Amino acid sequence: MPEGRRTASRSPSPSAITRRATSAPCRRSRGSLLLNIGTGAQLSLYTAERIEPTGGLELRPFPDGGWLLSGASLGGGKTYALLAAFYREIAEALGGGAGSVPSDRLYDAMNRWALAALDEGRPLPRVDAAFFGTRAEPARTGEIASLTPATLTPQALTAGLLAGVADELAAFAAQLPAELLAGVRRRVGAGNGLRRNPALRRLLEERIGAQLELAGAREEAAFGAAVHAAVCAGIFADYDEALDRMGRARLTEGDIV
Secondary structure (H helix, E strand, O other), X not given: OOOOOOOOOOOOOHHHHHHHHHOOOHHHHOOEEEEEEOOOEEEEEEEOOOOOOOOOOEEEEOOOOOXXXXXXXXXXXXXXXXXXXXXXXXXXXXXXXXXOOOHHHHHHHHHHHHHHHHHOOOOOOXXXXXXXXXXXXXXXXXXEEOOOXXXXXXXHHHXXXXXXXXXXXXXXXXXXXXXXXXXXXXXXXXXXXXXXXXXXXXXXXXXHOOOOEEOOOOOHHHHHHHHHHHHHOOOOOOHHHHHHHHHHOOOOHHHOO
């Protein structure tokens, strides 16, 4: 290892890795509320002091000191994928056959349906999106209520399920201590579940009462892991330098080995 380089003292949690990728430079992560929806969904907020979490929140160590106050659901993007699998099975059973519905085509249609329902102000079913349980209640099940002829449509059902996913994160946000929320200056959105789904972004923004800034780095967890590895290997002195240098880099074909 090059002399004078400092390595990270401990392996960060997945939420810390993602947060590194979405907060460049790292010092700006203080004052940023991160909302991430990929396969799962979680929010996290930095705190310099160790505090006792309440409700479904958890306290996780943050590299270089401090803590992340986090709330994580077991669904998120996985819940949306569950609905996609339901639609796919119907389409294939009605004559398309196995493999007849490409994933990109299916998700594009679902995103359009959800946006149409929101744009037209359609009534939505009430969806409790805990189809995979929760960390506190593993046996809990999801629920779909308020079904009427108007809400039992692909458009309304898709938007209603996304609203349920957004409600899970909003419930965690409501449990954050007021003194920490008072210092929040930015709400940062990360993960392909938010990046590729305008309807979900809109629903989440409505619930937290603020606009989301999408993270600059794509595939945030992978990027954050690379940043952490670069610091541990002594390539960069600290996370701030790594994020600054790697965030501005543009790979060429010759860089891929």
